[in-house]
Each structure stands twice: as structure tokens, then as C-alpha cells.
Amino acid sequence: MLKSTILKSTYEEIYRRWDEATPVPFDCGRICGAACCMTDGGQTMGIYLLPGEEKVHDKKDPWLTWSMDEAQDYDFPEAWRGKVPFVSCRGPAHCKRDKRPIQCRTFPLRPYLAQDGTLLMIYDQDDLPYACPLIENETQLSEDFIRASYDNWEILITDPLIRDIVRMDSQQMIEVTWVPRPQTD
Ligand code: SF4
Numbered sequence: 388m389l390k391s392t393i394l395k396s397t398y399e400e401i402y403r404r405w406d407e408a409t410p411v412p413f414d415c416g417r418i419c420g421a422a423c424c425m426t427d428g429g430q431t432m433g434i435y436l437l438p439g440e441e442k443v444h445d446k447k448d449p450w451l452t453w454s455m456d457e458a459q460d461y462d463f464p465e466a467w468r469g470k471v472p473f474v475s476c477r478g479p480a481h482c483k484r485d486k487r488p489i490q491c492r493t494f495p496l497r498p499y500l501a502q503d504g505t506l507l508m509i510y511d512q513d514d515l516p517y518a519c520p521l522i523e524n525e526t527q528l529s530e531d532f533i534r535a536s537y538d539n540w541e542i543l544i545t546d547p548l549i550r551d552i553v554r555m556d557s558q559q560m561i562e563v564t565w566v567p568r569p570q571t572d
């Protein structure tokens with residue numbers, strides 16, 4: 388398993404912050420059939436956990452299926468050495484919302500590290516196997532969600548391995564749509 392500097396209690400706090408802030412004030416899964424939880428063939432999604440994120444999960448919990456991938460066999464940063472947990476869920480009807488992984492919580496935003504090291508939140512622009520209406524329309528996301536995403540990723544990238552993968556992904560992006568942090572009142 389990959390070493391992580393993020394404590395279990397910190398991951399719990401990060402999960403809690405995202406629990407309290409949804410991207411939009413309605414169930415956006417109803418406008419797209421929960422596209423980000425399904426592949427084209429209607430199969431459920433598989434998700435990599437971040438280093439240490441497994442600390443907040445119980446592998447015996449049957450709503451997720453676990454497998455372990457060797458980091459060196461996949462497109463992970465050089466410093467990633469060891470097993471990376473890959474989990475598959477059983478779709479929205481079985482989702483344990485308070486335990487959904489960070490990849491599910493941060494979407495449709497993702498972190499981006501600018502060349503000077505500044506963290507920005509951007510719309511996810513991966514070559515996704517589905518269309519997210521929030522991204523396609525660059526829908527205005529809730530301020531609470533944007534703020535929670537900044538706050539959480541600022542903590543997450545203090546872990547060198549997480550910073551590495553955010554930096555690696557950022558370097559592969561050519562054009563990004565940046566979502567500024569809302570001003571505080
Ligand atoms: S985040 Fe996008 S793809 Fe996912 S449920 Fe909402 S609108 Fe659909």
C-alpha cells in the first residue's frame with residue numbers, strides 16, 4: 388500500500404466537508420441518468436482511491452469490490468511504488484453516499500497545479516466515456532462546493548504522492564477552464 392501523510396481523521400474531515408456541499412442545489416443525476424456513476428454499457432464505475440484514502444473504508448463492506456493494482460504497471464507518477472486500491476461500486480441504488488470516494492466527491496471539478504505551484508479547481512476535462520451536463524454547459528456550481536473543493540485539495544496536496552499525481556495530470560492538460568475560489572463575505 389502507498390504511504391500517506393494524510394491522517395484518517397483528516398480524510399474523515401475532508402469527506403464531511405464535501406458531504407455538506409453539493410455541486411448544484413438539485414439532484415443532477417436526474418438530468419443525465421447518473422452518467423458519472425455508469426459506463427456506456429450501463430456497468431458501474433471503477434475508481435482509484437488516493438493514497439491513504441482506504442483508511443476510511445472497511446474492505447468487508449459489500450457495497451464496494453476491491454482489487455489492488457501495482458502502481459508501476461499503470462500510468463502513475465514515478466514516486467508511486469506499491470499497491471493502489473481500485474474499487475468498483477454497484478451503482479447509485481447501492482451507493483453508500485457518506486463513503487463515496489474522493490473522485491466521486493470532487494467531480495465535476497478536479498485539481499490543477501499551475502506552473503508556479505498555485506492550486507486551481509477546473510472543470511474535469513478528461514476524455515470521459517459520458518457527457519456531464521454540468522461540464523458541457525459550464526454550469527455555475529455552488530459557492531460552498533467550490534470552496535470545499537479548494538479547501539480539501541489544499542490539504543490533500545500536502546501529501547507528496549497526491550501532489551505528484553495532480554502535478555503529473557496538470558502537465559498533460561493543454562487548455563483548462565478554471566473555476567475561481569468564491570470571495571468570502
Ligand atoms: S456530476 Fe454530471 S454526470 Fe454526474 S450526475 Fe451530475 S450532471 Fe450527471
Ligand code: SF4
Nearest residue numbers: 424476478479482491
Ligand atoms: S461510489 Fe456512488 S457516487 Fe461514486 S460512482 Fe459509485 S454510485 Fe456513483
